[in-house]
Amino acid sequence: MTVTSVIVRLIGEESWRKCRNYKTKTTAFLFEIGVKIILIQFVGVSKVYNNGIKALQNIDLKINRGEFIFLVGQSGAGKTTFMKMIIRRELPSKGQIFIGRNCLNKMKEKEVPVFRRNIGFIFQDFKLLSNKTVFENVAFALEVIEATKTEIQKQVPQVLDLVGLKNKEKLFPSELSGGEQQRVSLARAIVNRPLILLADEPTGNLDPDTAWGLMDLLLEINKRGTTIIMATHNKAVVDQLQRRVIALEEGKIVRDEAKGVYEV
Amino acid sequence: MKLKTFWYFTKEASLGLIRNGIMSFTAVFTITLSLVILGCFYIVMNNFAYFADLAKEVLEIRVYLKEEADPITLQTEILKFSGVKDVKFVSKLDGAKWLEKNLGIKEIFVTEDNPLPDMINIKLAEDAKVKNLVRSINTLEGIEEVEYGKTFIEAMLVIVRIVWIVGISLLALIGLVVLYIIANTIKLTVIARRKEIEIMKLVGATDWFIRWPFLLEGIFLGLVSSVVTAVILSKFYVFIGQYIKQIAPFIPLVNAGELINQLVMIVIASGIIFGIIGSVFSIKKFLRV
Known part of the structure; x- marks a missing residue:
């Protein structure tokens, strides 16, 4: 009797299949039986930019693996800085940030690229390359981490299928609608199966119906085990989904509720 | 890669x-x-x-010696200076012979009262600093005159x-x-x-x-x-x-x-x-x- 078969018996065939998307079977197992694993931790984090602007002040926060989090707050409240810190685009002026086993303060510059491969991102303005096709835009994320041609040929169609763009892989971004472009950017973000997906106002440029389409996709990706942090101004989405809501105001956390609503 | x-x-x-x-x-x-x-x-x-x-290669410095000078000592002294490739002693007799041969005359210089001085010809090395060298040679005993293509070299x-x-x-x-x-x-x-x-x-x-x-x-x-x-x-x-x-x-x-x-x-x-x-x-x- 193998360890795998014991686990499968314990958690059931279906749960085990879901676990395939996690980085390791052990953490997947723990996650499945309800053990919370801390993925992101901010300890007394403050950020003051060179121009004196206090973007974040004394943030203490834990985010578990597999959570779906809405980050709300007015423009300039510190949402983007918060996200930039997770991908280590900015370092804290004070305090420490831990992502998984990594302490970002102590991370060496040359370790950053490999670390970032665990994090996907999507933006309000999609950030697609206009001179590359849909397929090439998604493959780009794999090419730069020097994936093999076989991997690219296998993974890109899979992920395009997931976001519902299977037939549009030869089109250029300019030939797509806003919703479709955002889905390409989502495909690019998840193609190398990141642990964390950061979404900075992903529905900001989309009409309500398209926005819901994107949200369904994000929920599906979250179900497969990716932790999602989404900064948003979309009240309808936040109120209806009832997920954990972290509200920022002037760089401070003013509210952190397990099933929150949008109140700014 | x-x-x-x-x-x-x-x-x-x-x-x-x-x-x-x-x-x-x-x-x-x-x-x-x-x-x-x-x-x-x-x-x-x-x-x-x-x-x-x-x-520099074709250039020579000519050192005319006084009557009482000791050519052998002078030659060794000059050879010690940097920038000197080779020295050759031309006695007043050799000089007179060379001159008569070139001028096509006889028994005017090659006599008891040969008016020519003894001479040392210096061949310069490539890195020769001519001015310094001339100055050094002039400090030696028994030097009458140092002659070289001064302006040209300089x-x-x-x-x-x-x-x-x-x-x-x-x-x-x-x-x-x-x-x-x-x-x-x-x-x-x-x-x-x-x-x-x-x-x-x-x-x-x-x-x-x-x-x-x-x-x-x-x-x-x-x-x-x-x-x-x-x-x-x-x-x-x-x-x-x-x-x-x-x-x-x-x-x-x-x-x-x-x-x-x-x-x-x-x-x-x-x-x-x-x-x-x-x-x-x-x-x-x-x-x-």
Whole structure:
């Protein structure tokens, strides 16, 4: 009797299949039986930019693996800085940030690229390359981490299928609608199966119906085990989904509720 | 580096060059021009140095001795000075014989009252500092007079020095200009692809992965320009060489083949190095994401 078969018996065939998307079977197992694993931790984090602007002040926060989090707050409240810190685009002026086993303060510059491969991102303005096709835009994320041609040929169609763009892989971004472009950017973000997906106002440029389409996709990706942090101004989405809501105001956390609503 | 990655870099670099075609052409043109000027100076400097060397080689210093001087001691003393290649003692009798033979006369100088002094001929080494040497010789006992092609050598040495100083300064200046041009050309392609670089950084590309295509672009610009320069300069030098031989055959020139070989290597190496440094500079800022 193998360890795998014991686990499968314990958690059931279906749960085990879901676990395939996690980085390791052990953490997947723990996650499945309800053990919370801390993925992101901010300890007394403050950020003051060179121009004196206090973007974040004394943030203490834990985010578990597999959570779906809405980050709300007015423009300039510190949402983007918060996200930039997770991908280590900015370092804290004070305090420490831990992502998984990594302490970002102590991370060496040359370790950053490999670390970032665990994090996907999507933006309000999609950030697609206009001179590359849909397929090439998604493959780009794999090419730069020097994936093999076989991997690219296998993974890109899979992920395009997931976001519902299977037939549009030869089109250029300019030939797509806003919703479709955002889905390409989502495909690019998840193609190398990141642990964390950061979404900075992903529905900001989309009409309500398209926005819901994107949200369904994000929920599906979250179900497969990716932790999602989404900064948003979309009240309808936040109120209806009832997920954990972290509200920022002037760089401070003013509210952190397990099933929150949008109140700014 | 995987072969696939290398092809990816080459593809990206060629795309960059083609997309900014006019700029690439302008860069090649300007770099070539600068390198040609650089090369011309190199040629001129080399020829001057060559000429000066030749001049030194045929040059002798003549030291006339007093009656009471001891030629053997003096010879050993002179040989000790730096810049002295060889010494040869010419006695007053030898001098008189040589003179009579050359003038076609007999028994005027070769007599008891030979008026000529004893003499030491000094052959100069290549690195001879003539002025200092003459000064040192004059301090020795028993020296009547030191004779040398003073003005000619001095003028020659001054010219060589000026040409070197001007040449080196121009070399540095033109080098900076070439760097600036390459850096700017690459910067334009970098700016055009800023978004791409940002995305690459965010999805976890290493800095070197991003840098390579731009480096290759820089190397290519440098290489093309230097090859064009090498062709222009070698044709030019051969042509000028023949022309000078016709109108002034007595002017010595550095052997064309030898100089051109050196020149081609120097120009190509500097073109490539300029390309690398230029592109490293221009991309640095954009990698801080």
